[in-house]
Amino acid sequence: MNHSFRFLLLCLLALLPIGAHCEGWRLDAERTQLDKFALGLIGGIAAHELGHYAVATSKGYKVSHDGLSIIYPNAKFTPGDHLQVASAGFQTQWLMAELVMRNRDGSELKSPPGDFGAGVVSAHLAITAAYLVYLKDHKQGDVVGMADATGYSNNQIMLALAVPGALDAWRLFGNQVPAWIPELSVLSKGLGIAWAWTY
Numbered sequence: 001m002n003h004s005f006r007f008l009l010l011c012l013l014a015l016l017p018i019g020a021h022c023e024g025w026r027l028d029a030e031r032t033q034l035d036k037f038a039l040g041l042i043g044g045i046a047a048h049e050l051g052h053y054a055v056a057t058s059k060g061y062k063v064s065h066d067g068l069s070i071i072y073p074n075a076k077f078t079p080g081d082h083l084q085v086a087s088a089g090f091q092t093q094w095l096m097a098e099l100v101m102r103n104r105d106g107s108e109l110k111s112p113p114g115d116f117g118a119g120v121v122s123a124h125l126a127i128t129a130a131y132l133v134y135l136k137d138h139k140q141g142d143v144v145g146m147a148d149a150t151g152y153s154n155n156q157i158m159l160a161l162a163v164p165g166a167l168d169a170w171r172l173f174g175n176q177v178p179a180w181i182p183e184l185s186v187l188s189k190g191l192g193i194a195w196a197w198t199y
Contacts, residue, residue: 023111023112023175024112024172024173024174024175024177025112025113025118025172025173026112026173027118032115033115034115036114036115036116036119037115037116037118037119037122038119039116039119040115040116040117040118040119040120040121040122040123041119041120041122041123041126042119042123043116043119043120043123044093044096044119044120044121044122044123044124044127045123045126045127047092047093047096047120047123048089048090048092048093048123048124048127049070049089050092051088051089051090051091051092051093052070052085052086052088052089052142053070054088055084055085055088056070056072056075056085056088059081059084059085061075061077061081061085062074062075066140069138069140069141070140071140072085077149079149079150079199080149080199082145082148082149083145083146083149083150083196083199084196084197084199085145086142086145086146086148086149087142087145087146087192087196089127089142090127090128090142090161090192091189091192091193091196093123093124093127093128094124094164094189094192094193095189096120096121096124097120097121097124097164097168098186098189100113100117100118100120100121101113101117101121101168101171101172101182108171108179108182112172113172118172121168121171121172122172124165124168125165125168125169125172128161128162128164128165129165131143131158131161132158132161132162132165136154136155136158137154143157143158143161149199150199160188160192161192163188164185164188164189164192167181167182167184167185167188168185171185
């Protein structure tokens with residue numbers, strides 16, 4: 001690697017923290033209102049499931065449950081509908097996270113969200129982690145549905161879903177988060193949503 005390229009790379013890296021957050025959110029027994037956090041967590045999980053329900057019923061599909069899984073009895077999905085219904089929970093949690101981590105004018109918060117908001121984002125992170133670690137190959141799960149609809153592997157779908165999760169974890173918990181991290185998170189979510197609705 002030549003010296004001018006190394007110098008340029010170091011200059012770019014030095015500029016990354018400009019416009020950064022100062023402190024990430026912390027679960028602190030003295031400061032955190034656990035009831036608000038728990039309500040946000042439960043609300044975030046409910047929003048994920050309601051996303052599936054809203055998209056499926058808007059397209060005329062029946063919705064039921066098999067244990068904790070949402071199912072669509074006798075559904076004959078088109079590939080596009082299957083992708084949209086299967087990804088609706090992730091799309092909803094992405095939108096909820098953006099609502100929580102932005103000001104009313106759409107700019108990124110410069111301080112951590114409140115405890116309710118942290119619960120909503122934590123639900124998004126927990127759902128993403130659960131699919132990454134345990135549910136990626138669950139036959140009635142979102143990842144398998146998206147993979148079946150598109151022909152991509154479960155691993156490829158999960159990688160695409162993990163990127164916004166990792167970026168949002170950095171946004172919520174990180175200190176000195178570079179200003180480009182929220183923009184990259186929004187870009188990855190926007191591309192995912194656009195892909196699902198134009199498939």
